[in-house]
Amino acid sequence: MNPFRWSFRSQFLLGFVACASLIGYALYVQFVQQLMPCPFCIFQRICFAVLGLVFLFGALHSPRAAGTRKAWGLAALAASAAGMGYAGRHAWVQLHPPELPSCGPGLNFMIEQHSWLGAARQVLMATGDCSNIDWQFLGLTMPMWSLVWFIGLAIWALQAAFRRRNTHRFHR
Numbered sequence: 668m669n670p671f672r673w674s675f676r677s678q679f680l681l682g683f684v685a686c687a688s689l690i691g692y693a694l695y696v697q698f699v700q701q702l703m704p705c706p707f708c709i710f711q712r713i714c715f716a717v718l719g720l721v722f723l724f725g726a727l728h729s730p731r732a733a734g735t736r737k738a739w740g741l742a743a744l745a746a747s748a749a750g751m752g753y754a755g756r757h758a759w760v761q762l763h764p765p766e767l768p769s770c771g772p773g774l775n776f777m778i779e780q781h782s783w784l785g786a787a788r789q790v791l792m793a794t795g796d797c798s799n800i801d802w803q804f805l806g807l808t809m810p811m812w813s814l815v816w817f818i819g820l821a822i823w824a825l826q827a828a829f830r831r832r833n834t835h836r837f838h839r
Contacts, residue, residue, distance in 0.1 A: 671826065675736055678827035679726035682743070682820055686719030689816060696809075702801050707757035711813050714750030718820060721746050740828020747821035754817055757810035761800055 670681065693712055696702050704712070725739035802809045 671830075674729075675827055676726045676729040678823065679722045679729075679739070682722035682823055682827070683719050683726060685816070685820060685823075686715050686722060689813075690715050690719070696802065705757075705796050705799075707753055707760070707810065710753045711750055711757070711810065714746055714753060714817070715813075718743060718746035718750065718817075722824070736828045738828075740824050743824030743828070744821050747817045747824070750817040751814060751821070754810045754814035758808065758814055761808055761810060 670678065673681075690712055693704070693708070693715075697704055721739065721743045725736075725743070728735075728739070730736050730739070800808050804812065807815070
């Protein structure tokens with residue numbers, strides 16, 4: 668059975684399962700393997716959670732109108748784009764580590780001192796611990812894999828939302 672031919676609801680449910688699995692794996696790595704996340708990792712998790720919610724609500728809504736399906740696809744693209752930004756910047760910091768070995772203050776402190784937007788800006792200036800490479804698979808680090816997943820899930824959502832669907836009741 669070709670998943671690219673599944674219904675909008677099934678495709679979006681699969682996107683939700685993928686996001687939930689990725690967050691579950693991140694929590695496993697944090698609590699079982701004791702790899703503590705940096706601020707970039709936290710924001711990537713938030714983006715996966717938002718993307719997962721878009722997939723879930725889109726699947727529950729399961730719109731018949733093409734315009735509404737496209738709106739859900741564009742919402743998923745927006746969440747994926749934010750995640751791509753964080754994952755891409757994190758991968759860049761890992762590939763080009765800064766000279767100072769400090770990642771800056773914790774995420775809670777940054778949010779208390781600034782707004783969410785200010786904290787996001789501070790995270791993008793992150794250094795030090797954010798450049799540590801503690802995990803690799805097939806030569807790619809965790810933020811690189813996150814970037815691959817964000818791109819893949821964005822393509823998946825757009826394919827589900829913009830794919831032309833048969834409207835005929837009887838198929839030949």
